[in-house]
Amino acid sequence: MLSGESTVTVEIVDESKPGLRERKKQRTHAAISDAAIALFLEHGFNQVSVARVAEAAEVSKRTLFAYFPTKEDLVVHRLADHETELARVVRDREPGTDPLTAVREHFLVGLRERDPISGLNDHPQVLRLTRMILDSPSLVARMEAFKAGAERALAEALRETAGTPELTARLAAVQIVAVQWALSQDNAHRMADGEPADARYAGAAADAEHAFALLERGLGRLTPPQ
Amino acid sequence: MLSGESTVTVEIVDESKPGLRERKKQRTHAAISDAAIALFLEHGFNQVSVARVAEAAEVSKRTLFAYFPTKEDLVVHRLADHETELARVVRDREPGTDPLTAVREHFLVGLRERDPISGLNDHPQVLRLTRMILDSPSLVARMEAFKAGAERALAEALRETAGTPELTARLAAVQIVAVQWALSQDNAHRMADGEPADARYAGAAADAEHAFALLERGLGRLTPPQ
DNA sequence: AGCATTTCTGCACTGAGTATACTTTTACTC
């Protein structure tokens, strides 16, 4: 606290070679999270109290809340990275590539690789987690908050890297996020209903192409010419 | 309205000549809601406990929860109608009109009439309510749930009245809802920041036109040709 | 008026999250 100059140094050192304190924190964090996921998967999110999670992780309830601000965070913190994923994809795209193209290609790669975030993954573990989330309203609500965060981040990326005007960037962002989310949701629901990922792949890819074409070329006339 | 006599009659009778029990229920419902809004506006949503609302409404806490399933519902039940508003607009559109056109015209009318739902209303009461909602995360989260409901209803309306295929209907619905919501949000935030509605009207209308054009004709290339 | 049904109430409870005051652990300095 004395030398204000060393403050930065301390943090850098902490990150490059984590001290005992830091390592312990990470272990505790993981222990709590693991205990929570295990219990939630076994008994259901609403059927397990945070007190029980704390007990299983051999930590006081107060400490648990020092690591995770809410019960929902015990689950969704694992998805935190994905909140800025679309923004990252747009920023890191090949020069000259259109942002929408970059996002489409990224999503298609996700499908091909059965990335859980694309919804097209039927590994039992992933499936159980998906079902658990879809079954708990508070977790679903929390996912919506994620969407909002993703929208904000993507809008900023569009403004900064494509020079898209403020309003257009916001509008494009909400549309892109909404569409991609709808695609993932659809896949996830199908997996939860027992459809195998490999059997669904072709359809999922076709749907994605269709969805992105709609984004690019617009809804046009929704009523078929009579 | 039409005369759907037999089965419907019972409900119609109940509504046309409400008995004492029914009238009392409505009065209690209103009393609780009014007390809640008044207290929330004065002290803030999070600063007022449901127990205090129940006390002000001269009702037991248990009864309060019989009328409103959650604390948030004390506020958002007033918006319940708007959840299906877009779906209604699509269903009730002039024959031959494109759904998207109907929605655009409806939104523009909302702006012109300073409909609170369009965000373009700076009446002190509306403004205070808006600020209160925007200031309480749990209420904002609840509004997101509304969006989800609106999406579902709109998708169904598109499928049923425009023959839009399942997936396209869902995708169109999420895009339309997301865009309209973004427009409303933007207006509401400007009002909350003190911008007068009349001064904002022209800009809001232009933004809406731009947004719906984007919806209709697509995002195309977001990067300006270099 | 008498009786069944609905509604309301009081009370005690669970469970999430917070405040406080305290102990332990870690990191750093001399």
Add this chain to the structure above:
DNA sequence: GAGTAAAAGTATACTCAGTGCAGAAATGCT
């Protein structure tokens, strides 16, 4: 390597949202 400040963890007790239950009151029907 002992001393010490800061960080992390704990125990306890609290607030508040929401529920379960058993009984009291109001209402509608005959």
